[in-house]
Amino acid sequence: MDPKPQPQLPPGVHVLVHDWLSANAVVLWDDEHTASVVDTGHVTRARATCDGVAGALAGRRLRRIVNTHLHSDHCGGNARLQREHGAGAQCAIVVPAGELPGAGAWEQPESAVAQAGQQAEPFRADAGYAAGDTLWMGGLPWQAHAAPGHDDHALMLFQPDAGVLISGDALWEHGFGVLFPEIDGGDGFAAQRRTLLRIEQLAPRLVIPGHGPVFAQPGAALERAHTRLDVFEADPPRHAAHALRVLLKFHVMEQAHPPTRGALARWFASTAMVGRALRRFWPGQSESEVFEQTLDALARVGALLPRGERVADPDLH
Ligand SMILES: [Zn+2]
The missing domain is CATH 3.60.15.10 (Ribonuclease Z/Hydroxyacylglutathione hydrolase-like)
Known part of the structure; x- marks a missing residue:
């Protein structure tokens, strides 16, 4: 060929x-x-x-x-x-x-x-x-x-x-x-x-x-x-969940060193666009629940690597 x-x-x-x-x-x-x-x-x-x-x-x-x-x-x-x-x-x-x-x-x-x-x-x-x-x-x-x-x-x-x-x-x-x-x-x-x-x-x-x-x-x-x-x-919350994964992964990629889970959770809770997505698509869930779901979804596909207290990007850290 x-x-x-x-x-x-x-x-x-x-x-x-x-x-x-x-x-x-x-x-x-x-x-x-x-x-x-x-x-x-x-x-x-x-x-x-x-x-x-x-x-x-x-x-x-x-x-x-x-x-x-x-x-x-x-x-x-x-x-x-x-x-x-x-x-x-x-x-x-x-x-x-x-x-x-x-x-x-x-x-x-x-x-x-x-x-x-x-x-x-x-x-x-x-x-x-x-x-x-x-x-x-x-x-x-x-x-x-x-x-x-x-x-x-x-x-x-x-x-x-x-x-x-x-x-x-x-x-x-x-x-x-x-x-x-x-x-x-x-x-x-x-x-x-x-x-x-x-x-x-x-x-x-x-x-x-x-x-x-x-x-x-x-x-x-x-x-x-x-x-x-x-x-x-057909499924706007699916798109919104994808958006949160992209934003979280991007934030980790911006860091020179793997951030801690705590720092990531604080960033998630304090980012205005994330907050608007949460209020619109997951009004009944807490920020920390949606954060854990987002991080877990990224970890499951290997897009982020939780290592103890830190979370790394597999291509960068
Ligand atoms: Zn763009």
Whole structure:
């Protein structure tokens, strides 16, 4: 059997594939002298992201940082990259226009990062972009498309000539990001359905996802995503339980050393988004009960490893 062919990206497009804590970064050579980057990973990996981006620039100047959405795993390197490449007009941070007010003000308790109990370095956005806009990157026009579902303000970037989609967390090869608006009683399932249909209409040849390797011919990935969405839509508490598992696992991944069970339980009880999920989906249960259930479910599948009083991530600690 022939080996699986490697997907061909347009020249000047370089994907730095990271892990589940840190989203992929896409470096695009705009011309001989300048380049853009889409998404910048998690703050705890910012040093490595800056080094990776610097290598991929091949001597070009980074003139623009674009974010698909402002989750901590997609914009954690913004501040450091901008410090290293020059603020404002030198190296502008461009975010979804709907996020522009308050973008990057993670020190504010109402910010998305604070609400999810995550870590990020604050930054100041310089401009916004919206669905219908065209961004010239890598010497090619990229169309911005709305990608609600995982995040109300998320955008995808599509290059029609090459048939390449930068999908963020709207579509991975095996799944998609948690539909966070659904946790707060918003429109998550229907929005995600619209986003998947939009991807089908665009009919990309290649997808550069927010996490995982680049993949070709996304028909099978879209089918899997629809099936997953059907399951969640039929059973919203199942989706909410999945969201809590993702948030807890992510919090452990953010720690340099395995945290104690007690510290994790305190984080769980004090995180605003977790509290809202508990009140909405498990009003009759205590925080500690739902915490134990969430941790047990992650331990059963080997996603977290309780070791005595500490809880480790099997890939990181
Ligand atoms: Zn995300």
